[in-house]
Amino acid sequence: MPYAGIIIKICRAYTDTEEDFEDYYQEVCLQIWKSKDRFQDQSEWSTWVYRLTLNVCLTLMRKSKKQKKYESNELSPGDQKEENAPSISDESLNQLYAAIRELSEIDRAVILLYLEEKSYQEIAQIMGTNPNNIGVRIKRIKERLKKKLDGKVN
Amino acid sequence: MEKSIEQIWKDGFLKQEALIAPKVNDLYNRKSIHLVEKFQRMFKINIWGIIIGASLILIASFGAGAGLAGVIIFITLLAVAYSAKLDSDGLKQLDKGQSSFEYLSSFREWIQQSIEKYGSLYRIVYPVFILTFYFGLWFSDLLEPIREKVAENSSNLIFGMHVPTTLLIIGGAIAMGFFAKRIHREDVELMYGKIMGKLDEALQEMEELRTTK
Numbered sequence: 001m002p003y004a005g006i007i008i009k010i011c012r013a014y015t016d017t018e019e020d021f022e023d024y025y026q027e028v029c030l031q032i033w034k035s036k037d038r039f040q041d042q043s044e045w046s047t048w049v050y051r052l053t054l055n056v057c058l059t060l061m062r063k064s065k066k067q068k069k070y071e072s073n074e075l076s077p078g079d080q081k082e083e084n085a086p087s088i089s090d091e092s093l094n095q096l097y098a099a100i101r102e103l104s105e106i107d108r109a110v111i112l113l114y115l116e117e118k119s120y121q122e123i124a125q126i127m128g129t130n131p132n133n134i135g136v137r138i139k140r141i142k143e144r145l146k147k148k149l150d151g152k153v154n
Numbered sequence: 155m156e157k158s159i160e161q162i163w164k165d166g167f168l169k170q171e172a173l174i175a176p177k178v179n180d181l182y183n184r185k186s187i188h189l190v191e192k193f194q195r196m197f198k199i200n201i202w203g204i205i206i207g208a209s210l211i212l213i214a215s216f217g218a219g220a221g222l223a224g225v226i227i228f229i230t231l232l233a234v235a236y237s238a239k240l241d242s243d244g245l246k247q248l249d250k251g252q253s254s255f256e257y258l259s260s261f262r263e264w265i266q267q268s269i270e271k272y273g274s275l276y277r278i279v280y281p282v283f284i285l286t287f288y289f290g291l292w293f294s295d296l297l298e299p300i301r302e303k304v305a306e307n308s309s310n311l312i313f314g315m316h317v318p319t320t321l322l323i324i325g326g327a328i329a330m331g332f333f334a335k336r337i338h339r340e341d342v343e344l345m346y347g348k349i350m351g352k353l354d355e356a357l358q359e360m361e362e363l364r365t366t367k
Contacts, residue, residue: 004173005167005173007175008173008174008175009167018176021176022176022177025176026176026180026181026184029181030181030184030188033185033352034188037348090165090166090169092157092162092165092166093163093165096159096162096163096166115160115163142159145159149159
């Protein structure tokens with residue numbers, strides 16, 4: 001799968017368990033395969049993959065939130081399984097991912113695109129927002145991440 | 155030493171293991187189901203298209219005073235739609251218990267058989283359609299003034315029809331019958347080309363996976 005790296009990086013930021021990660025990855029692959037005929041040359045293929053991956057992750061996340069809400073009403077606290085967060089051998093990266101997962105859905109997308117060295121223009125294009133706000137938003141997100149990582153980063 | 159967020163991100167993904175894609179066991183299964191279901195939906199729309207088209211022709215033919223031709227075309231098209239419906243039911247009988255590769259291969263085979271079958275069927279349907287349409291329209295109330303004008307100005311007539319035009323139409327109908335398979339194949343390509351392309355692509359991917367295992 002071309003651009004598998006992009007998909008992996010984004011899916012990890014939106015999932016709490018290894019199982020969910022695999023499901024999200026699979027769903028993104030399926031959606032790319034289903035809709036690649038609709039890809040138009042107006043944007044880069046990578047931009048299109050980013051946008052589609054983010055959309056799939058956000059949709060699945062919202063669905064899963066609803067499902068969890070429903071299940072938490074159905075199950076007693078003791079029935080709930082302990083979650084098994086997907087881990088990577090690099091501890092710093094793991095901590096960074098954990099901090100990213102605490103951000104809002106949109107902030108996660110923005111910071112992921114920033115870390116992937118996308119320009120403000122591209123980030124705005126993918127997110128469907130104004131590029132003028134992106135810089136300020138990224139600055140705020142980075143500050144929040146630094147706080148969450150508790151001085152482990154500069 | 156403290157690292158920046160950007161550096162952690164960059165360094166973390168230098169190790170290839172951080173980018174190992176998970177196994178996607180169910181992907182081909184879902185691709186197969188999606189392909190077949192999409193095809194079934196399109197096929198169903200196609201059948202309804204034939205039925206609606208046939209009904210409109212029937213109504214229009216009575217309006218034009220060519221009811222008999224309309225009834226013949228209507229019955230012919232309904233027979234095609236009914237045959238397609240039976241085939242569509244046959245598609246549902248494909249064994250879903252097979253592996254995705256076998257399931258899609260059976261589906262591909264079903265499509266090929268269907269193209270062959272309809273190619274043969276259209277050898278009759280196309281000429282019947284064209285000739286009925288021509289004769290029906292010629293003797294309809296709608297074309298009465300033209301019929302009279304031709305009868306006044308031409309001596310080259312048979313049963314009131316202009317001979318060269320009639321021969322041309324009959325020749326066209328025979329040619330359509332002769333090239334029916336090729337025309338139908340092009341028609342299928344136009345309508346289901348994308349989905350068949352995806353089917354071939356999926357089969358090729360699965361074949362590669364099977365051979366590299």
